[in-house]
Amino acid sequence: xxxxxxxxxxxxxxxxxxxxxxxxxxxxxxxxxxxxxxxxxxxxxxxxxxxxxxxxxxxxxxxxxxxxxxxxxxxxxxxxxxxxxxxxxxxxxxxxxxxxxxxxxxxxxxxxxxxxxxxxxxxxxxxxxxxxxxxxxxxxxxxxxxxxxxxxxxxxxxxxxxxxxxxxxxxxxxxxxxxxxxxxxxxxxxxxxxxxxxxxxxxxxxxxxxxxxxxxxxxxxxxxxxxxxxxxxxxxxxxxxxxxxxxxxxxxxxxxxxxxxxxxxxxxxxxxxxxxxxxxxxxxxxxxxxxxxxxxxxxxxxxxxxxxxxxxxxxxxxxxxxxxxxxxxxxxxxxxxxxxxxxxxxxxxxxxxxxxxxxxxxxxxxxxxxxxxxxxxxxxxxxxxxxxxxxxxxxxxxxxxxxxxxxxxxxxxxxxxxxxxxxxxxxxxxxxxxxxxxxxxxxxxxxxxxxxxxxxxxxxxxxxxxxxxxxxxxxxxxxxxxxxxxxxxxxxxxxxxxxxxxxxxxxxxxxxxxxxxxxxxxxxxxxxxxxxxxxxxxxxxxxxxxxxxxxxxxxxxxxxxxxxxxxxxxxxxxxxxxxxxxxxxxxxxxxxxxxxxxxxxxxxxxxxxxxxxxxxxxxxxxxxxxxxxxxxxxxxxxxxxxxxxxxxxxxxxxxxxxxxxxxxxxxxxxxxxxxxxxxxxxxxxxxxxxxxxxxxxxxxxxxxxxxxxxxxxxxxxxxxxxxxxxxxxxxxxxxxxxxxxxxxxxxxxxxxx
Numbered sequence: 001x002x003x004x005x006x007x008x009x010x011x012x013x014x015x016x017x018x019x020x021x022x023x024x025x026x027x028x029x030x031x032x033x034x035x036x037x038x039x040x041x042x043x044x045x046x047x048x049x050x051x052x053x054x055x056x057x058x059x060x061x062x063x064x065x066x067x068x069x070x071x072x073x074x075x076x077x078x079x080x081x082x083x084x085x086x087x088x089x090x091x092x093x094x095x096x097x098x099x100x101x102x103x104x105x106x107x108x109x110x111x112x113x114x115x116x117x118x119x120x121x122x123x124x125x126x127x128x129x130x131x132x133x134x135x136x137x138x139x140x141x142x143x144x145x146x147x148x149x150x151x152x153x154x155x156x157x158x159x160x161x162x163x164x165x166x167x168x169x170x171x172x173x174x175x176x177x178x179x180x181x182x183x184x185x186x187x188x189x190x191x192x193x194x195x196x197x198x199x200x201x202x203x204x205x206x207x208x209x210x211x212x213x214x215x216x217x218x219x220x221x222x223x224x225x226x227x228x229x230x231x232x233x234x235x236x237x238x239x240x241x242x243x244x245x246x247x248x249x250x251x252x253x254x255x256x257x258x259x260x261x262x263x264x265x266x267x268x269x270x271x272x273x274x275x276x277x278x279x280x281x282x283x284x285x286x287x288x289x290x291x292x293x294x295x296x297x298x299x300x301x302x303x304x305x306x307x308x309x310x311x312x313x314x315x316x317x318x319x320x321x322x323x324x325x326x327x328x329x330x331x332x333x334x335x336x337x338x339x340x341x342x343x344x345x346x347x348x349x350x351x352x353x354x355x356x357x358x359x360x361x362x363x364x365x366x367x368x369x370x371x372x373x374x375x376x377x378x379x380x381x382x383x384x385x386x387x388x389x390x391x392x393x394x395x396x397x398x399x400x401x402x403x404x405x406x407x408x409x410x411x412x413x414x415x416x417x418x419x420x421x422x423x424x425x426x427x428x429x430x431x432x433x434x435x436x437x438x439x440x441x442x443x444x445x446x447x448x449x450x451x452x453x454x455x456x457x458x459x460x461x462x463x464x465x466x467x468x469x470x471x472x473x474x475x476x477x478x479x480x481x482x483x484x485x486x487x488x489x490x491x492x493x494x495x496x497x498x499x500x501x502x503x504x505x506x507x508x509x510x511x512x513x514x515x516x517x518x519x520x521x522x523x524x525x526x527x528x529x530x531x532x533x534x535x536x537x538x539x540x541x542x543x544x545x546x547x548x549x550x551x552x553x554x555x556x557x558x559x560x561x562x563x564x565x566x567x568x569x570x571x572x573x574x575x576x577x578x579x580x581x582x583x584x585x586x587x588x589x590x591x592x593x594x595x596x597x598x599x600x601x602x603x604x605x606x607x608x609x610x611x612x613x614x615x616x617x618x619x620x621x622x623x624x625x626x627x628x629x630x631x632x633x634x635x636x637x638x639x640x641x642x643x644x645x646x647x648x649x650x651x652x653x654x655x656x657x658x659x660x661x662x663x664x665x666x667x668x669x670x671x672x673x674x675x676x677x678x679x680x681x682x683x684x685x686x687x688x689x690x691x692x693x694x695x696x697x698x699x700x701x702x703x704x705x706x707x708x709x710x711x712x713x714x715x716x717x718x719x720x721x722x723x724x725x726x727x728x729x730x731x732x733x734x735x736x737x738x739x740x741x742x743x744x745x746x747x748x749x750x751x752x753x
Contacts, residue, residue, distance in 0.1 A: 085097075141160045150633055195420070213235055221526070240263040246750045294336075316351070388431050423478075556588060587609075591607070611641045631664045660698075
């Protein structure tokens with residue numbers, strides 16, 4: 001009996017071993033090559049069949065082990081439409097697959113969900129500008145490029161070519177900007193907003209390094225916390241893939257520009273080196289009839305660059321480090337008003353994928369910066385200028401960002417946390433009668449921390465639900481303002497109590513697709529923005545307008561909702577329409593205290609409540625082989641709804657927000673012969689002040705570029721900004737200053753990839 005049992009067990013083990021071997025031997029190889037429509041190899045494309053997946057090498061080749069059976073083969077790669085086909089796999093097979101360019105709806109974005117999703121699946125309103133949009137635009141700065149997106153606005157209408165950086169606060173959809181931004185601007189997910197003041201140095205990222213720009217409109221604090229009150233702008237840099245790009249140009253007003261990006265890759269190690277040098281003699285921002293001896297050209301020059309090192313263990317596991325330098329010098333339009341900035345930054349991190357399909361990423365960053373500026377008083381006839389203040393603003397910040405995501409059968413789960421600490425002061429020396437009279441130092445520390453969760457649920461083939469939530473806390477501490485009389489030596493200290501505050505930011509979004517070509521979207525959300533150290537403790541002066549700080553400011557809170565629809569009748573046509581409604585309580589505003597012929601005095605205050613409601617429309621057409629059209633329109637009814645400090649402000653239009661914005665871009669591109677592009681933008685009238693006494697008129701500008709290849713890797717181009725030399729006012733403080741006149745430049749571009 002025992003011997004029979006032993007024989008049965010031995011037979012069972014042998015049978016099991018035979019089945020395992022037979023199954024192993026039954027797995028055979030599916031091989032092939034992935035190419036684009038021109039026949040060029042597509043590297044790092046992902047091929048998946050069932051639970052098995054692999055990626056292509058530099059030659060587009062792949063090998064995938066499969067057992068016999070029926071599979072849906074799915075091939076995906078950046079910039080291409082997802083390829084799907086059914087295969088009945090029974091023996092070793094080789095496939096050649098051609099990928100088609102991604103349609104507008106298939107564009108992969110990372111900003112709306114802090115994870116990779118298709119543009120058509122984004123639960124928010126998103127616009128994407130790729131590297132072609134950058135090269136086709138006449139604009140030399142990122143902020144001028146972004147003006148082609150309806151709803152994008154800067155505190156002042158001036159280009160960052162000549163504008164003081166502290167006026168470069170950005171907002172979307174009529175939220176209204178002060179010097180501080182109400183929109184979070186990032187580079188590869190790392191904050192670009194100035195840590196002390198919230199404004200943006202657009203030139204810190206060389207244009208040659210930018211792969212695409214993703215713009216998310218609407219309250220986004222549910223994923224990104226403070227600064228994302230009205231949306232997010234993410235500048236994504238090019239990956240390292242054995243490329244070299246360079247552009248050099250020279251133009252009117254002694255404007256020169258050189259930008260390059262080189263990114264060699266050797267097996268698993270890669271690095272990217274990019275730099276940009278720019279300078280212009282600028283132009284007079286005061287009209288000839290009003291100009292005096294105190295006026296000078298608003299000029300600027302800057303240099304920026306970064307070095308990125310990376311090591312890829314696999315296609316989905318890597319580590320990196322990036323160091324960056326930035327230098328900028330500006331003349332602000334008078335003989336004695338100048339400013340300069342110096343900054344250094346370091347970013348390290350990595351991304352990893354574990355066996356359960358989870359994606360992890362970790363980023364640590366640190367920055368230090370020194371900002372100098374001079375202020376002056378200008379006589380009414382602009383014949384004389386008197387230096388009255390020197391300012392030095394040193395600041396440091398550091399942070400860490402952690403993220404996790406995982407795709408399940410019907411869910412995309414995302415979670416993470418962010419922490420950022422800032423320390424900064426504003427050291428100022430007052431001058432009277434050519435003598436230094438008072439030295440004061442104001443500043444403090446701020447720490448922000450938050451964590452978030454998100455679940456994108458595919459309820460069915462037609463319904464998609466997104467549930468997001470984030471909790472943030474921040475603390476202002478070590479805040480003080482100390483003044484010393486340089487004549488008597490008397491010191492007047494003033495210390496501010498530490499305060500801790502928090503915010504909860506939920507979002508609920510729903511997408512319904514009644515047909516293959518129509519998508520409907522609804523969303524409701526809350527968002528917030530904590531006041532910056534600059535708003536709390538640093539005052540500033542523009543012309544004869546002084547704005548004082550206010551240490552009692554509290555956070556702005558936004559509640560909003562939107563309804564949207566998109567229509568994609570073909571792969572090459574996308575039309576989007578969104579109506580939105582937002583209310584912001586306690587918005588920080590520059591409140592006018594007094595007005596005299598020689599001086600306007602304002603103070604930052606929490607105003608009460610504002611409302612912005614409107615309609616946003618965009619359309620993209622690739623209706624002919626070489627033609628592309630993009631158009632956009634925004635109507636923004638942005639008004640003050642409650643103002644306890646001055647009831648006369650109720651009903652006024654929010655400063656710096658036009659009611660109408662329209663943009664149009666047309667591109668004809670024949671790669672072998674010529675590429676010609678035209679950008680048109682128009683903006684309605686707006687006001688420069690809270691009392692709506694200083695109007696800024698409407699304007700319309702036309703930019704053009706023409707480029708022609710003369711070698712396989714090179715092309716010559718000419719670009720003209722403000723082709724018709726439109727005269728328009730960008731600010732009234734209360735003195736009028738003018739926008740950019742016609743600027744012509746020509747140059748060369750080189751591309752090796």
